[in-house]
Amino acid sequence: MKVSTLGIDLAKNVFQLHGVDHNGKTVLKKKLTRDKFVPFIMQLEPCLIGMEACASSHHFARVLTQFGHQVKLMPPQYVKPYVKTNKTDAADAEAICEAVTRPNMRFVQVKTAEQQAVLALHTERDILIRERIACVNSLRAILAEFGLIMAVGRKAFNQGIPDILENGDIELSPFIRRSVARQFEHIQSLEDQVTLIEQELSQWAQTQPACQRVMKVPGVGLLTSTYLVASVGNGQQFHCAKQFSSWLGLTPREHSSGGKQRLGSISKRGDGYFRYLLVHGARAVASVIERHKEDMPWLFALLQKKNYNVAVVAQASKTARILWSMLVKETEYRPVITH
Structure with a gap:
């Protein structure tokens, strides 16, 4: 069995393979679990491998490249037109195998582990920023229920909360005071984490011309x-x-359409x-x-x-x-x- 082109439909635990020879004849149809997937690919002679650019695709592209295979990733929306009839894992793998050989296909550049690590920092920062905004808005709404309104902006918020907690003349329940203190401490912790991430990004940027x-x-x-x-x-x-x-x-x-351009x-x-x-x-x-x-x-x-x-x-x-x-x-x- 000589596989020239191999299409792989990735998943969490089950991987569907579809391979063809130099003449385009199907010579391989196989379903593998995660623990058997890489060992099976290692046994194949170097060939062209196509996968959709999705979760874990860059990781497997780097792994399979080490065994001499030529790995190409494609956006899923460009593979979809090659799916025949109903959608199944086998049909997806066959479509990937066919799409990867198209001369006009657009491919996704395989990311290095370092690139993915930097993108993970951006994802983490974005999540922390959204959480911080949600916590600030929630705390503002809670204080507004007791007639305490602060000016717009992070600076006014960071100055206003300590003033409220330290002002004994403001009539607030002990429950509310402790709750506000806990929430403000959590918000400060989120800001510290964002600062640390930005410092790591800055250090990495200094190493990249x-x-x-x-x-x-x-x-x-x-x-x-x-x-x-x-x-x-x-x-x-x-x-x-x-x-x-x-x-x-x-x-x-x-x-x-019809020679008329519509933008x-x-x-x-x-x-x-x-x-x-x-x-x-x-x-x-x-x-x-x-x-x-x-x-x-x-x-x-x-x-x-x-x-x-x-x-x-x-x-x-x-x-x-x-x-x-x-x-x-x-x-x-x-x-x-x-x-």
């Missing part, structure tokens, strides 16, 4: 630069800057967290454009004739294209010179 270069782009800071390098790598999987921007969902959704709002496809970082970075640039209009004339002119949010998203898309070019060509940021 790509992070140092892209942080010179207006609107790109520590979070955007580290997430960019960890999730995209060298950017070689994208053929052009527009494709990278489209992958982020920052280009218009198109529904053209809608941005598609919002792809990584929502990455898009969020770029858009808010562009928003920060737009907020100070009056002081830097000579350095960024394109954005300044766009803000004069377009809606504010439309201009911000356009700037985010432009930033994404600049970042892709800097990653692929390994160049420094060159600001616009108007003098």
Whole structure:
């Protein structure tokens, strides 16, 4: 049995395999449990292996590559059109096996263990930030029930809670005082954890020349630069800057037919967290454009004739294209010179 191309449908405990030879004839259909999966692949001669980019796919891609196999990952939505009739694990594995050989298929770059570790830090930070916001809002609502209203903002909150707890003239039940103290301590603990994560990201960014270069782009800071390098790598999987921007969902959704082009709002496809970082970075640039209009004339002119949010998203898309070019060509940021 000579397997030329192998499609693998990944799961938590059961893995479905579908292999074909050089002529496209099916020579392997097998279902394996997790403990038998890697040993079985080790016995096969090096071949092309296709998998959907999903949970654990990058891990198995790194493992199988060590045995001489050529592993390619594909977005699940690009594999779906190759599924025949009903959806089953066997049908999915067959579709993956067929899709991986298509010349126009788009593939996902296999991430290193270090890249995934950095992305895990971003995920942890995002969860902690959301938990902190929820806890702050809950504590504000509890105090509002007793007529205690604080000004908007984290600074006012961090100063207001200790003042409330230390002020003996404020009539609060001992239960509420102890509850507020516990919740405030928990919120402070969350902030300390976020600070530690940002310090780890900063230390990693100092070891990455790509992070140092892209942080010179207006609107790109520590979070955007580290997430960019960890999730995209060298950017070689994208053929052009527009494709990278489209992958982020920052280009218009198109529904053209009959020779007539119809463009809608941005598609919002792809990584929502990455898009969020770029858009808010562009928003920060737009907020100070009056002081830097000579350095960024394109954005300044766009803000004069377009809606504010439309201009911000356009700037985010432009930033994404600049970042892709800097990653692929390994160049420094060159600001616009108007003098």
